[in-house]
Amino acid sequence: MTATDGAAAPSAAAGVVTFFRGLAGVQQLSAAELAPALASVRDALVAKNVTAAIAERLCDSVGASLDGVRMASMTTIAATVRGALRDALTRLLTPRQSTDILADIAAKRAAGGGPFVIVFCGVNGVGKSTSLAKTAYYLQRHGLSVLLAACDTFRAGAVEQLRTHARCLGVDLYDRGYGRDAAGVAADAIRRARDTHTDVVLVDTAGRMQDNGPLMAALAKLVATNHPDRVFFVGEALVGNDGVDQLTKFNAALADHQAGSGGCASSTALC
CATH class of the missing domain: 3.40.50.300 (P-loop containing nucleotide triphosphate hydrolases)
Known part of the structure; x- marks a missing residue:
């Protein structure tokens, strides 16, 4: 089963985590295993009017955070993906200079x-x-x-x-x-x-x-x-x-x- 099987159009509630469902139980994630799921996330972001360059950077950052991580269960997937997304968004949106x-x-x-x-x-x-x-x-x-x-x-x-x-x-x-x-x-x-x-x-x-x-x-x-x-x-x-x-x-x-x-x-x- 691939990362995108049955998850090409996830509901709003499921969010991007659904794209990674097929990775549960993988001993250790690799870039090759993450690529299909990240491509689906990237397409979903662009479809929601996120600019392509930002979607690419976000997915690259999430992929780097998940590379080498072991996905023991769906619960682990959800927590790991959400954490990686949160960290990636924080890096992208943190100002480079003072806003005070x-x-x-x-x-x-x-x-x-x-x-x-x-x-x-x-x-x-x-x-x-x-x-x-x-x-x-x-x-x-x-x-x-x-x-x-x-x-x-x-x-x-x-x-x-x-x-x-x-x-x-x-x-x-x-x-x-x-x-x-x-x-x-x-x-x-x-x-x-x-x-x-x-x-x-x-x-x-x-x-x-x-x-x-x-x-x-x-x-x-x-x-x-x-x-x-x-x-x-x-x-x-x-x-x-x-x-x-x-x-x-x-x-x-x-x-x-x-x-x-x-x-x-x-x-x-x-x-």
């Missing part, structure tokens, strides 16, 4: 490093300006002073939208109108924040598709010129795997430009 923004801001203030700068980027219409305003409110609630930088100098109404957010929040706004170089506007805003001892600068940027080379280069210039502490990618939750493509290409554009210009590495976070 408040602690990072406090550390930079203590070191006298100037304002903490966060750039918001993403495709058109996903809520960058709204997310920026919510972040400003959160930071205010924790006693931090905030300056909003209107670096979307392209979209009609973008500056006015941010001005409305600033007025409602009671924070300062730096803008130079439309048609300006966004990197230069951001640099001026950061200088203003440093002069006024403002804790955080939140930089709004124009929406752009990930395949638009000139606009991606302009965003990369803004990041490479101003060396922000964080770059937040704002994405739409309902776009599925296209969100991964967007984030990957945004990150690649920033990394490529910084590598070519000698700029410092910047972090991109999906929020």
